[in-house]
Amino acid sequence: MASPHILVFPFMAKGHTFPMLQLARLLLRHGATVTLITTPGNRPFISSCLSDTTVSIIDIPFPQDVQSIPPGVESTNKLPDISLWPDVLVATKLMQAHFEEVIESLPRISFMITDCFLGWTLDSAIKYSIPRLACYPIGNFPLCLEHLVSEGRFVAGEDGIKLADFPWIKLKREDFEPTFIDPEKVKGN
Template sequence: MATSNSQHEGHVVLFPFMSKGHTIPLLHVSGLFLARGLRVTIITTPANGPFIDQSLADTSAAAATVVDIPFPQNTVPGIPVGIESTDKLSSLDLFFPFTISTEHMQPDFERALQTLPRVSFLVSDSFFWWTVVSAAKFGFPRFVFYGFANFPMAVGKVVAENRLLEGPESDTKLITVTQFPWIKITKKDFHESFRDSSTDAAQHEAFEFNMRSVVATVSSFGMIVNSFYELEPVFTDYWNTERGPSSPAVTR
């Protein structure tokens, strides 16, 4: 790839989720892209713009362009106008409604894409499941970004596929993770939404959100993970083997 002194050879759009633990790692990734000669555009919302500008100010990513798009207003009861990040939510009960409401940003996101130089690929947070549709519409690949490592994703995949949370065991009984028998989990280690869709409205909403994210991840071109190979080679190799060579989990 090109060095930082070469002419820009591509243009990547980054779209971090409005949560500091998701945003900061992706801002670090922007510096890696810029160092390799890529043009970088970061999409965010007006209330999150100042934090991103400040974070980039003293880094090699300062050359990145930041584009604001509106955050949906008055779509979720209990979330007042101006609340555009998870650290500002008055209750964790609002997390899934907040996250799901971001789908209303899709029209403005796509309008912003139309104003940008030709996009080579998109890297968007795993919570923005709907961006895989936008990327397909505009004809460029979408990479999904996970702010955590391959370990929880690999274990979660095995647990889900083997239905390990559906047995009669109590919530505190240790259950062996099939492909990784040295790992023991309990049902309490997982949010209720990972167990079933339930008739409870809040739990069903969380379950549906998780399913949308999973489907969008599978449909994406590949993954970028906040990790490095030497830290967790077993889980990285497992994920890459399961996902196949066309959609690897790329550690940064």
């Protein structure tokens, strides 16, 4: 039986890319063939992180004609203002034709793992009948906090908020948006 060929496509932000690079390494250890899609501007970072692996890296161009994104910017860490990140997100949709050209040029792909912010890759996966897994590379700690808040397991005190099950973690109320601590505040809006 041939090894599975997995296509990996992270979003152009280091906080999203790095976990997917680690995932690519794990897939290799389990005998998979891994191809990773990136842009020319992100390739040096990715290549340096994966230089000791057999991951194939393929570049597709990042759109250069997006008015709000300065020329040469291909990742959120290069933006002059982080408020422009939604524009990067929207611009990635313009990469779909190049992404599909890569799919057509590669040996049979067993499945693809793409970043949750690259939702349009689902359309490509359906078009080519390739199973797709959306990766949410957020850390578990924020998800756990959200769960604890929803269960009412925050304990408010004068010295801040303590997690009942983790008393050594101390957070101040001002560390959070008010709606995170009290989701009821946004229901009327």
